[in-house]
Each structure stands twice: as C-alpha cells, then as structure tokens.
Amino acid sequence: MRLLLEPGDARDLDALAAAGEAARRCGLDGVLLGRTPLVSAPLVAAAALAARVASIRIAAEVEVGEAHPIEVAEEAAVVDVASGGRLILVATPAPGREDRFGEALDLMRTALSPAPFRFEGPTWRVPANLPANEHNLERLARLTPSPVQPRLELWGAGAGREAALARGLGHLAGAEDDPADLARAWDRAAAALGPAAIGAARARRERYEGDPAALVARLRAGREGFGQSWAVVAASATAAPTISRWVRPRVQTDRLPDGLEAHWDATLPR
Amino acid sequence: MSEAAFDAVGVGLWTMQSTAAAPADPTALYEWFAEDAALAERLGFRSVWSAEHRAWYDGWCPALVHAQAFAAARTERVRFGHAILLVPQHDPVRLARALATLDRLSGGRVDLGAGLGHRDAEFDMLGLRRDRRGRTMDAALDALAAVWAGEHGDEPPVQRPGPPVWVGGMAPQAIARAASRGHGLMLPQTLRPHQLRAIVDDYRSQAERQGTVGALRDVWVEADPGREARFRRRVDAHFREEAGSWWVLKGQVGFSQPEQMDRQLARIYDTEVVGSAERVAEGLNELYAAGVEFLVLRVNFDFVERAELRDQLHALAQDVVPLLEPAAAVH
Numbered sequence: 001m002r003l004l005l006e007p008g009d010a011r012d013l014d015a016l017a018a019a020g021e022a023a024r025r026c027g028l029d030g031v032l033l034g035r036t037p038l039v040s041a042p043l044v045a046a047a048a049l050a051a052r053v054a055s056i057r058i059a060a061e062v063e064v065g066e067a068h069p070i071e072v073a074e075e076a077a078v079v080d081v082a083s084g085g086r087l088i089l090v091a092t093p094a095p096g097r098e099d100r101f102g103e104a105l106d107l108m109r110t111a112l113s114p115a116p117f118r119f120e121g122p123t124w125r126v127p128a129n130l131p132a133n134e135h136n137l138e139r140l141a142r143l144t145p146s147p148v149q150p151r152l153e154l155w156g157a158g159a160g161r162e163a164a165l166a167r168g169l170g171h172l173a174g175a176e177d178d179p180a181d182l183a184r185a186w187d188r189a190a191a192a193l194g195p196a197a198i199g200a201a202r203a204r205r206e207r208y209e210g211d212p213a214a215l216v217a218r219l220r221a222g223r224e225g226f227g228q229s230w231a232v233v234a235a236s237a238t239a240a241p242t243i244s245r246w247v248r249p250r251v252q253t254d255r256l257p258d259g260l261e262a263h264w265d266a267t268l269p270r
Numbered sequence: 271m272s273e274a275a276f277d278a279v280g281v282g283l284w285t286m287q288s289t290a291a292a293p294a295d296p297t298a299l300y301e302w303f304a305e306d307a308a309l310a311e312r313l314g315f316r317s318v319w320s321a322e323h324r325a326w327y328d329g330w331c332p333a334l335v336h337a338q339a340f341a342a343a344r345t346e347r348v349r350f351g352h353a354i355l356l357v358p359q360h361d362p363v364r365l366a367r368a369l370a371t372l373d374r375l376s377g378g379r380v381d382l383g384a385g386l387g388h389r390d391a392e393f394d395m396l397g398l399r400r401d402r403r404g405r406t407m408d409a410a411l412d413a414l415a416a417v418w419a420g421e422h423g424d425e426p427p428v429q430r431p432g433p434p435v436w437v438g439g440m441a442p443q444a445i446a447r448a449a450s451r452g453h454g455l456m457l458p459q460t461l462r463p464h465q466l467r468a469i470v471d472d473y474r475s476q477a478e479r480q481g482t483v484g485a486l487r488d489v490w491v492e493a494d495p496g497r498e499a500r501f502r503r504r505v506d507a508h509f510r511e512e513a514g515s516w517w518v519l520k521g522q523v524g525f526s527q528p529e530q531m532d533r534q535l536a537r538i539y540d541t542e543v544v545g546s547a548e549r550v551a552e553g554l555n556e557l558y559a560a561g562v563e564f565l566v567l568r569v570n571f572d573f574v575e576r577a578e579l580r581d582q583l584h585a586l587a588q589d590v591v592p593l594l595e596p597a598a599a600v601h
Contacts, residue, residue, distance in 0.1 A: 038375070078331060126397070142327070
C-alpha cells in the first residue's frame with residue numbers, strides 16, 4: 001500500500017517542506033496538498049514543495065469544472081515538469097459543476113496527451129474557432145509543456161467518483177465514505193471496464209490520532225473491503241516515523257508471519 | 271548609489287522555452303530558473319521577472335505563478351514579477367488564489383504584471399474572444415481585489431491589499447487603467463526616451479494614487495565588438511521567429527510580410543541597450559531621465575547559454591548597476 005501524508009495544519013512553507021522531507025526520509029510515498037487557509041491553490045504549493053523535497057510524489061487536490069480545464073491541465077503540466085514527473089492531480093468537481101466534471105476530465109486527459117488535438121464536448125470546444133478570432137488560427141490545439149509522465153496520474157475525488165471510475169482513473173475517497181459502498185462502486189467499474197480497470201489507484205483519506213494500531217486496522221479493512229491501495233493520512237511531519245516504522249510494514253503484505261510483530265515490538269522504538 | 275540603484279532594476283525574462291535554436295531538458299529549465307533566481311538574489315538584485323505564452327511548440331511556460339513558486343521555495347529575499355502575465359487568459363478567482371498562495375508561501379515576494387496578450391490562437395484555445403480582452407482585464411482586476419479582500423472566504427495574502435499590480439502595455443487604455451486603479455505601469459521594450467516621457471507625463475496627469483512606472487529593456491553587456499555582433503545575430507533570429515510566427519502585420523502572419531516585419535523588428539533592435547558596461551549604463555540612464563522609475567533588464571533568451579547568463583548577471587550587478595542614476599525613489 002502507498003502512503004501519503006496530508007499536512008493540512010501547516011502554517012508556512014517550512015512546515016509543508018518539513019512534512020515532505022519527513023515523508024521522504026521515512027520512505028513514505030509522498031504528500032497530498034488540499035485547500036487550507038495557507039494554500040488556496042494546491043498546485044502552486046505543489047510546485048514549491050517540489051523545489052524543497054526530492055523524490056516523493058506530490059498530490060494536489062484541485063476543483064475542476066468551473067475554470068477552463070485547459071488552464072488546470074497547463075498548471076498540472078508545469079508542476080509535473082518542474083517536479084520531474086512527480087505530480088498526482090486529484091480532481092474534485094467544482095461546487096455546482098458536477099454535471100460537467102466528466103467532460104472536464106476528458107478534455108484534460110486529451111490535452112495532456114502529447115499530440116495536437118481537437119476536442120468537442122457539450123461545454124467546451126478546443127480550439128473554439130470563434131469567428132471573432134481571425135488571425136493565424138490553428139486547426140488543432142497543443143498544450144505545452146507536455147508533462148514528464150507519459151500519462152499524468154489523475155484521480156477523481158469527492159462527488160467525482162463515478163466519473164473517475166468510469167474512465168479507469170484513480171479515486172480518493174473521504175474518511176467517512178462507506179467501505180461497502182466503495183466496494184460496490186469499484187466492482188461496477190471492474191465489470192464495466194474489464195481489464196482497463198486494473199491498476200487504478202483506490203485511495204482513501206485517513207485520520208490519524210496517534211494510535212498506529214487503529215490506523216493499521218482501518219487500512220487492512222480498506223484493503224479487504226474495497227481493495228484500498230493508497231492511503232492519505234492527515235498528519236504532520238512528527239507522525240511520519242511512526243507511520244513508516246509501525247504502520248507501513250503491517251499493511252504491505254496480506255499477513256505477517258506469527259512472531260514478527262512481537263519481534264518488532266521487542267526490538268524497535270515506539 | 272548602488273544599493274538605491276538595485277531598487278530600480280529587476281532582471282528577466284524567464285520563459286522556459288526549449289526552441290529549435292536552443293533545445294533544452296524541460297525539467298532542467300525550471301531547475302535553472304531556481305538557480306538563476308538564487309544567483310540574482312546573491313548578486314543583490316531585488317526581483318526576477320517572467321513572461322507567459324501558451325499553445326506553442328516550445329513549452330513556453332503557461333503557468334508562471336507555479337514556476338515562480340518553485341523558484342521562490344529556493345530563495346529568501348528576491349521578488350518574482352511578470353512582464354507579463356496574460357490576465358484575460360486566466361480564470362480570475364483561480365489566478366487570485368494562485369498569486370495569494372505564492373504570496374503567502376514566499377513571505378510576500380510577488381508582483382503581478384498584468385498584460386492582455388495578443389495571439390488569437392491562445393485566446394481561441396481557451397474559448398475566449400481576443401477583442402474582448404480589455405473588458406475581461408477590467409473584470410479580472412476587480413475579481414482579484416475581491417478575492418484578496420476575503421470576499422470569497424480566503425485568507426488574505428501577506429502583502430495588503432494584495433501583490434502590487436503593474437499594468438502592461440502602452441495603449442491609452444492601459445495607461446488609463448493603471449492610473450485609475452493606482453497601479454504601476456510595465457511598458458514594452460521598444461519605446462524610445464521621448465515616447466516614454468510622453469507616457470509618463472500622461473500617466474502622472476491621470477493618476478490619483480501614484481504607482482511606479484516600469485519598462486522592459488533588452489540588455490547585453492559586451493565590450494568586444496565581435497561578440498556583440500554575435501549577440502545581435504542571435505537576438506535577431508530569436509525575435510524573427512516570434513514575429514514571423516505570431517505577429518499580425520497588415521492582416522497577415524509576419525513571415526508573409528517580410529518588409530513590414532523588418533520595420534517592426536528594427537524598433538526592437540534600435541532600442542536594445544548593448545555594449546560596454548559604461549554604454550549600457552548610459553543607455554539605461556537615458557530611460558530614467560525620461561521619467562521611468564524601474565527597469566526590467568532582459569538578458570535571458572532561449573539562446574543564452576548558462577555561463578553567458580551568469581556572466582551577464584554578474585556584469586550587470588557589478589559593473590552596470592553602480593553606474594545607474596535612477597531619478598526618483600520607486601513608489
């Protein structure tokens with residue numbers, strides 16, 4: 001299972017970077033940045049974090065469907081290039097724009113592919129070929145720079161679940177989401193998509209209140225219940241050592257040999 | 271004099287282009303931007319400036335605030351400005367939040383250079399009409415101020431009421447827009463001193479709250495005539511590609527109007543400030559004497575090699591800035 005920290009209480013860039021560096025040093029997979037009072041544009045913070053911390057994945061949760069999806073895709077491409085291909089773009093429907101979220105995902109994925117493209121949807125047409133724009137127009141549009149990742153890792157979140165799953169994309173569930181409901185949704189996607197559904201990130205936000213055993217139990221239940229493969233743990237830098245030493249080893253395999261946990265308890269610091 | 275003069279110059283322009291003339295690793299371009307910003311900071315420069323375009327073959331950065339966040343995270347004091355950012359091509363609430371986030375993460379080190387954009391293909395990709403860009407700009411500037419004032423529930427930026435705004439362009443509407451809002455100006459690089467003086471006087475006669483008048487200038491410090499000629503050949507090829515591909519001359523693309531294009535390009539070459547440190551300082555002081563208070567010195571182009579750029583930044587900081595005589599304190 002892959003583990004990201006979500007340092008939602010960070011008050012400044014140094015605190016964000018400390019969480020990222022702790023994740024990196026502890027062998028965790030990365031950091032997720034959502035909207036906070038400090039960070040009203042998570043992709044901007046993702047770029048800053050990429051400059052401070054090497055190697056780790058940086059996920060940024062952004063609203064999609066209000067602004068032009070090309071603008072979001074351009075920002076994601078720039079952050080992916082600046083970070084050397086480490087971005088995970090987590091798209092959540094902008095409030096009131098749930099109806100065009102799927103189209104926005106399709107446009108972003110089309111634009112982030114490396115070839116010049118044309119896109120015609122109910123809401124967006126690219127290029128628009130508006131009569132008022134007359135000079136030196138293009139038949140096909142081109143978004144540059146191209147992301148470093150050949151296929152940018154893109155997840156849905158929030159109310160965008162069905163749209164994301166229907167496209168074979170990953171999905172970040174909320175901590176309160178019902179595991180049985182998630183299992184049914186993923187089963188439906190697998191049935192509809194067949195092999196195309198393999199490999200999509202099945203992620204969930206997790207609270208962490210200082211009890212690593214409770215987190216392990218929850219992650220094991222998520223894995224059993226809906227095939228959870230990623231966890232986004234709301235925690236700051238100080239929690240990273242415990243999550244890496246205590247939680248991570250216990251959720252990477254189906255089961256641990258009898259006696260190994262007792263051995264760890266006897267030999268590793270708590 | 272030198273410390274005060276550093277308040278009256280910034281360096282530019284970072285665009286992240288990987289062109290046919292100068293291909294580059296796209297990720298390295300962002301790393302280099304951060305390195306260059308850190309070098310500029312060490313040398314005493316107060317600000318580095320970037321320019322936006324989109325939908326071209328060369329990776330020109332369409333999301334400047336994100337590139338600047340990357341470099342801001344590796345620097346402590348230097349400011350990040352735009353010369354310019356194409357405001358009508360962005361959702362204003364998203365842009366306001368991006369700028370505010372950069373402002374908070376960097377400790378208040380961002381200047382918004384707000385320009386209109388000119389390429390139909392860019393507007394068209396985003397479903398926008400180019401001919402409405404002025405109205406879009408006015409609405410966007412209002413929206414930025416509203417987001418920064420907390421009307422959408424956001425925390426305020428570090429700088430109050432928001433990052434300083436510099437209005438790009440030289441048209442009467444741009445001057446009036448800057449003057450009526452108390453914003454500064456960022457004038458293009460092709461204006462001669464008497465033209466700058468006229469615009470400055472116009473702006474000062476209109477502005478109730480006085481902003482800073484800035485201007486862009488292409489600059490190259492080179493005392494050797496042979497190497498100066500080499501710079502001029504390369505900068506000609508650079509602007510010829512841009513003008514030939516993008517500029518609309520008599521309703522046609524530049525390459526199909528070679529004589530018209532030559533005349534337009536001549537305005538760029540005539541206003542470049544190239545030569546020895548003394549000659550460059552003299553050329554820049556003419557601009558200060560014309561009433562410009564702040565200059566963005568453009569020494570970075572796609573064709574400029576890493577060592578050349580470092581040499582230019584050193585030469586500007588150590589040989590040119592001490593000779594500068596900005597006329598007035600920056601507002």
